[in-house]
Amino acid sequence: MTQLSRRELLGKSALGTGALWAAAAGVSAAPVLARQRLSDYPFTLGVASGDPLPDGVVLWTRLAPDPLAADGRGGMPDRRVPVTWEVAEDEAFRRRVRRERAVAVPELGHAVHAEVGGLQPGREYFFRFVAGGEVSPVGRTRTAPAGATDEVRFALASCQAWVGGPYAAYRTMAEDDLDLVVHVGDYIYERRDTETLQDFRLLHALYKTSPDLQAAHARFPFVVTFDDHEIENNWADGVSQPDGEASNEPGRFAALRAAAFQAYYEHLPLRRPQRPKGPSLHLYRGLAFGDLLDFSVLDTRQYRSDQLTENFPAGPRDPRTDDPGRTMTGATQERWLLDRLARSPARWNAIAQQTIVAQFDYDRGEGVSVNHDQWDGYAGARDRLLDFVAQRRPANPVVLTGDWHSSWVNDLKADFDDPASETLATEFVGTSISSNCSWAPAVAQAVDVNPHVKFFDGDRRGYVRCTVTPEAWRSDYQVVAAANDPSAPATTLTSWVVEAGRPGAVPA
Ligand SMILES: [Fe+2]
Structure with missing residues (x-):
């Protein structure tokens, strides 16, 4: 896993589209976590991607520093938490193609579903999330091919x-x-x-x-x-x-x-x-x-x-x-x-x-x-x-x-x-x-x-x-x-x- 500084990732996240933020914010009345630090490493449940299209995939994670906490909240506070996600063409994230911001809300168990568009068909990509100053494991995914496919x-x-x-x-x-x-x-x-x-x-x-x-x-x-x-x-x-x-x-x-x-x-x-x-x-x-x-x-x-x-x-x-x-x-x-x-x-x-x-x-x-x-x-x-x-x-x-x-x-x-x-x-x-x-x-x-x-x-x-x-x-x-x-x-x-x-x- 490549570590990026939290400042580097979060500092540029304002460049992201507001769509996901707005979609997520619409379901939550909880305040945004004021202090960005979480109690512990939040990516205990890993990362995933799904439903590939020729131009994108949906990326998934769920913030859960204490995944088996008895109340089902994964050890998360009753707060909205900003999450940055990144997509790159290489595993070291040197050729980064997306970096945007989402919000994990308590009403959805602090799950994140980031729908990524604008990618190339039939191509491999790498992705990761950042939240609370922690960086997730790197996931690999692949868009669906388009047109003639062997x-x-x-x-x-x-x-x-x-x-x-x-x-x-x-x-x-x-x-x-x-x-x-x-x-x-x-x-x-x-x-x-x-x-x-x-x-x-x-x-x-x-x-x-x-x-x-x-x-x-x-x-x-x-x-x-x-x-x-x-x-x-x-x-x-x-x-x-x-x-x-x-x-x-x-x-x-x-x-x-x-x-x-x-x-x-x-x-x-x-x-x-x-x-x-x-x-x-x-x-x-x-x-x-x-x-x-x-x-x-x-x-x-x-x-x-x-x-x-x-x-x-x-x-x-x-x-x-x-x-x-x-x-x-x-x-x-x-x-x-x-x-x-x-x-x-x-x-x-x-x-x-x-x-x-x-x-x-x-x-x-x-x-x-x-x-x-x-x-x-x-x-x-x-x-x-x-x-x-x-x-x-x-x-x-x-x-x-x-x-x-x-x-x-x-x-x-x-x-x-x-x-x-x-x-x-x-x-x-x-x-x-x-x-x-x-x-x-x-x-x-x-x-x-x-x-x-x-x-x-x-x-x-x-x-x-x-x-x-x-x-x-x-x-x-x-x-x-x-x-x-x-x-x-x-x-x-x-x-x-x-x-x-x-x-x-x-x-x-
Ligand atoms: Fe079964």
Whole structure:
């Protein structure tokens, strides 16, 4: 880390635009910290960047000298605190391209979300923050490419149950060569008593103390969406999963949702449109990587119909799954997705989302047993998506999935019950960063009666490294020997390739 004098940094900060200052000041009535010194080093939760565009990224940090302080305030005073951020072309900050000022406010847990514009496409940049006379670690990021693009490399990650601090998968990932990380949820796991903003802040802060998670965030921009455990297991729209009784008292779950959403926003590199408004958060969005790769990032929890059953890992298929009135995305997001796919000029169209899209019958015999939390519980909605793909033929659709703590390669079929039917798209399900898969045997015993599932492994943790070129999409399943032992070697479990114009993956 390069140390600059506080005077040098803060003295020139008046050159910065007032936009961020004004935006932040508008939400806070707290006075600005009169004395610039903080009690201790405030960058204990690291730095991050996210949602790359061709001309910029959003930079993130949260001031928290005492990150696990019981009141959830991170050891910060009830004051607004000026923060300066800098972007440079080199790690030593000799070729500085931006230096501006923001304000960290107590209403947002002293998180900073600095949206940087005016950068060059497809370029590496370095960034850091200064507050209270302290300088943050240096982060590296990368803008999205524009126009003709030869290659994009990214990691698909999900499900990082707390295993005590080390994350072998993130340590491995941080040493990889990637343009971005796509995280499809279960960034934290709620606990039985996680209910208030203070509770959710403490949980996020705990996870963010991981040096390996910090290292990955400091190295690559992240594109994140949540799944269920950022809020509550298997929540659905306004319905708390432990249906009925006290958990669904009027207002209780809306208040929990609002607390969870705010803490989520406070701890991740999200742009202003993703700032929650009480119990709602507009999380689905699109990101383009030149003419090569378009991401539609979905939120399949906030607008979904309630699960028909909670049988785990599966249970007899409820005939109501076919009801076209049931939705996984809500009507508005569904229209947005289909419209985006219809208009996309990109060579590859990735749909980054949470639960498994492919049908999977857990019953080897005559019965049909499915998991009703996944798209199998929303078969009517899945039919609409796959019928659209069949009719409108968006270029090279690839679905990216998390949630199920296991590695899968699936053909998405016109008719899952007819192996000879057309393969319309490919689904890569990434294993968890650290969460266990106790239900792996229940899946493994039925893989051979689901021939559209080309690969399954439930025993290993890691991430999927995707290398996308105009000719092909390659997915390398990078796995670690032990989720919480970063010294253990990482290996490639399996590699699959989709050729452009030929849906369905084949072994590399
Ligand atoms: Fe999970």
